[in-house]
Amino acid sequence: MPQTIASPGFEIRRDGERAVIALAGEWTLDHGRRLERLAEQMPISLGEVRRAVLDIGEIQRLDTLGARVIDQLSHELGSEGVRVEVTHARREHATLLDAVRTRTAVVDRPPRSRLIDMLADIGRTVVLAWHDLVRGVSFIGEVVVAIGRALIRPQRFRWASLINQLEQIAFRGAPIIILITFLVGCIVAQQGIFQLRRFGATAFVVDLVGIITLRELALLLCAIMIAGRSGSAFTAEIGSMKMREEIDALRVMGLNPVDVLVVPRILALIIAMPILTFLGSMAGLFGAGLTAWLYGGIAPETFVSRLQSVITYKHFSVGLIKAPFMAIVIGAIACIEGLEVKGSAESLGQQVTASVVKAIFMVIVVDGLFAMFFASIRF
Amino acid sequence: MPDRTPPSAGPIIAVRDLVVGFGEKIILDGLSLDVMPGEILGFVGGSGTGKSVLTRTILGLIEKRAGRISVFGQDLDTMPEAERRKLEKRWGVMFQHGALFSSLTVAQNIQVPMREYLDLSPAMMSDLAALKIQMVGLKSDAGEKYPSELSGGMIKRAALARALALDPEIVFLDEPTSGLDPIGAAEFDSLIRTLQQTLGLTVFMVTHDLDSLASACDRIAALADRKVVAVGTLAEMVASPHPWVKSYFRGERALARLKG
Ligand SMILES: Nc1ncnc2c1ncn2[C@@H]1O[C@H](COP(=O)(O)OP(=O)(O)O)[C@@H](O)[C@H]1O
Numbered sequence: 001m002p003q004t005i006a007s008p009g010f011e012i013r014r015d016g017e018r019a020v021i022a023l024a025g026e027w028t029l030d031h032g033r034r035l036e037r038l039a040e041q042m043p044i045s046l047g048e049v050r051r052a053v054l055d056i057g058e059i060q061r062l063d064t065l066g067a068r069v070i071d072q073l074s075h076e077l078g079s080e081g082v083r084v085e086v087t088h089a090r091r092e093h094a095t096l097l098d099a100v101r102t103r104t105a106v107v108d109r110p111p112r113s114r115l116i117d118m119l120a121d122i123g124r125t126v127v128l129a130w131h132d133l134v135r136g137v138s139f140i141g142e143v144v145v146a147i148g149r150a151l152i153r154p155q156r157f158r159w160a161s162l163i164n165q166l167e168q169i170a171f172r173g174a175p176i177i178i179l180i181t182f183l184v185g186c187i188v189a190q191q192g193i194f195q196l197r198r199f200g201a202t203a204f205v206v207d208l209v210g211i212i213t214l215r216e217l218a219l220l221l222c223a224i225m226i227a228g229r230s231g232s233a234f235t236a237e238i239g240s241m242k243m244r245e246e247i248d249a250l251r252v253m254g255l256n257p258v259d260v261l262v263v264p265r266i267l268a269l270i271i272a273m274p275i276l277t278f279l280g281s282m283a284g285l286f287g288a289g290l291t292a293w294l295y296g297g298i299a300p301e302t303f304v305s306r307l308q309s310v311i312t313y314k315h316f317s318v319g320l321i322k323a324p325f326m327a328i329v330i331g332a333i334a335c336i337e338g339l340e341v342k343g344s345a346e347s348l349g350q351q352v353t354a355s356v357v358k359a360i361f362m363v364i365v366v367d368g369l370f371a372m373f374f375a376s377i378r379f
Numbered sequence: 380m381p382d383r384t385p386p387s388a389g390p391i392i393a394v395r396d397l398v399v400g401f402g403e404k405i406i407l408d409g410l411s412l413d414v415m416p417g418e419i420l421g422f423v424g425g426s427g428t429g430k431s432v433l434t435r436t437i438l439g440l441i442e443k444r445a446g447r448i449s450v451f452g453q454d455l456d457t458m459p460e461a462e463r464r465k466l467e468k469r470w471g472v473m474f475q476h477g478a479l480f481s482s483l484t485v486a487q488n489i490q491v492p493m494r495e496y497l498d499l500s501p502a503m504m505s506d507l508a509a510l511k512i513q514m515v516g517l518k519s520d521a522g523e524k525y526p527s528e529l530s531g532g533m534i535k536r537a538a539l540a541r542a543l544a545l546d547p548e549i550v551f552l553d554e555p556t557s558g559l560d561p562i563g564a565a566e567f568d569s570l571i572r573t574l575q576q577t578l579g580l581t582v583f584m585v586t587h588d589l590d591s592l593a594s595a596c597d598r599i600a601a602l603a604d605r606k607v608v609a610v611g612t613l614a615e616m617v618a619s620p621h622p623w624v625k626s627y628f629r630g631e632r633a634l635a636r637l638k639g
């Protein structure tokens with residue numbers, strides 16, 4: 001606007017016990033803190049008076065902030081026993097002053113002890129962890145029932161959704177999983193050869209890589225990758241549906257969200273995990289073979305024949321047996337967290353993070369349990 | 380408000396020969412519209428005719444294909460970036476679905492633009508936020524609530540409070556009363572009227588609501604066939620020969636409303 005901006009100010013004319021405070025300039029948001037400071041100064045420079053007249057006739061512009069500051073000022077003076085009067089207000093300024101004349105007490109929360117807060121936090125975390133576990137188990141139960149329902153009545157099962165999920169998880173996820181397991185196979189083989197060379201036992205790298213890849217590595221890498229890739233997607237998809245009341249819409253249509261959203265996803269994971277683990281194992285072994293050949297000088301024929309003699313069906317099957325269980329763990333955690341999303345974008349973010357972190361943690365815990373189990377049955 | 384906008388000023392928003400489309404589909408074609416300072420302009424049109432698209436184009440959220448838009452007498456295309464930022468302080472927007480930030484409370488939502496643009500103490504900011512909450516007719520405890528804890532009507536009011544956070548000169552309201560019960564809608568209309576008078580606002584209001592048009596709006600513009608086909612007071616709209624305007628303002632509901 002072409003007009004010059006007149007900064008806000010006031011002038012005090014004293015007249016015995018009465019003081020006339022002439023306000024001028026723009027009392028608007030643009031002047032922010034200056035206005036607040038003016039309002040603080042005014043009672044001080046006013047000193048002892050009985051009556052104060054706020055003459056606002058010369059104010060050029062007034063908005064809610066200006067009006068609020070004037071209102072607070074007269075309230076403050078009033079509470080010190082000064083009789084305050086506002087004069088020469090233009091009609092529109094008077095309306096605005098009326099509109100802001102409310103005393104909304106901004107409530108301060110009572111201070112709380114840090115120690116108590118911390119203890120309460122710890123307690124809450126423990127209780128929540130327990131609830132998580134109980135909920136997880138009951139949710140898996142619910143999913144099993146839903147899968148049972150699907151088996152009894154396959155015509156009502158959501159095949160399209162299953163195929164779609166399979167494409168997302170297995171087909172689109174395969175390249176990155178193959179690449180990662182391949183690279184880790186290379187690295188493990190290189191380290192193995194490097195360390196074993198000192199003992200002149202380079203050939204044992206085949207045993208090392210073969211067993212660790214088939215039993216643990218391929219599966220763990222695959223599970224971690226899937227938790228980050230598909231688990232987070234499940235949580236975000238279900239969570240944003242929850243946010244926009246789409247889950248409620250399903251419920252009132254008589255559709256069970258577990259049937260519609262959860263079962264196809266978890267089934268897809270159960271099918272995809274073994275496939276991806278198998279692909280990962282092969283890629284890892286391939287990477288290891290390549291490294292052994294190029295770096296360790298172990299010819300591919302030697303590598304393969306040694307692999308044949310070391311690796312039994314047992315080692316191969318351990319990874320594949322564990323895969324569906326990891327799928328259930330990842331899928332269940334992702335879906336539970338998705339259904340836990342509250343109304344806000346922030347809670348969606350928290351839940352997605354929680355989904356990935358919990359899934360990776362539980363995958364490792366379950367893997368440890370399997371290791372103990374297989375060791376005790378000497379499998 | 381006389382002290383906000385020069386009295387002799389022309390339209391506060393002027394849209395000329397606007398063309399907007401998505402891909403092959405042209406939504407607005409040769410649309411022209413003036414909004415005068417200090418008025419409440421009601422903008423009507425069938426569902427999906429492009430009312431929100433026009434609003435979003437004026438706000439710069441949708442790219443236009445042709446035409447000129449000027450606000451406060453300045454052409455938006457030729458305006459330097461710094462001017463543009465200043466302009467954004469001078470308008471407030473209430474989106475059709477509220478668009479409140481879901482991870483912030485109502486009071487924090489209102490303080491978002493304040494923090495961005497103003498130099499104010501935190502105490503004054505929360506005081507002003509509380510004031511705005513009260514001005515739009517919400518109870519003061521609503522400030523502490525998150526958007527997911529509000530009813531539809533409360534969301535509209537909170538969104539209006541946020542639109543008013545910086546005491547803007549123009550307020551855009553996209554279907555402020557849709558989804559409210561008739562009593563709530565009537566309250567909202569009179570709220571907008573009161574606020575317009577107290578704060579000296581210019582209001583651009585997209586609406587379907589005949590009651591709003593009759594009770595809150597100074598002038599009405601009707602959108603049909605991709606352009607504004609009629610502008611004027613309610614009486615002028617009723618007299619319009621355009622078929623859509625005719626059926627809208629002379630339908631049974633409309634007639635009942637006008638008689639009543
Ligand atoms: N981002 C977009 N992309 C493509 N088409 C859109 C987009 N936004 C709106 N439209 C189309 O523009 C038309 C007008 O929409 P809108 O302005 O929202 O209608 P209304 O008048 O009900 O507010 C509709 O046909 C809608 O499908």
Ligand SMILES: [Mg+2]
Binds near residue numbers: 430431432475553
């Ligand atoms: Mg719309």
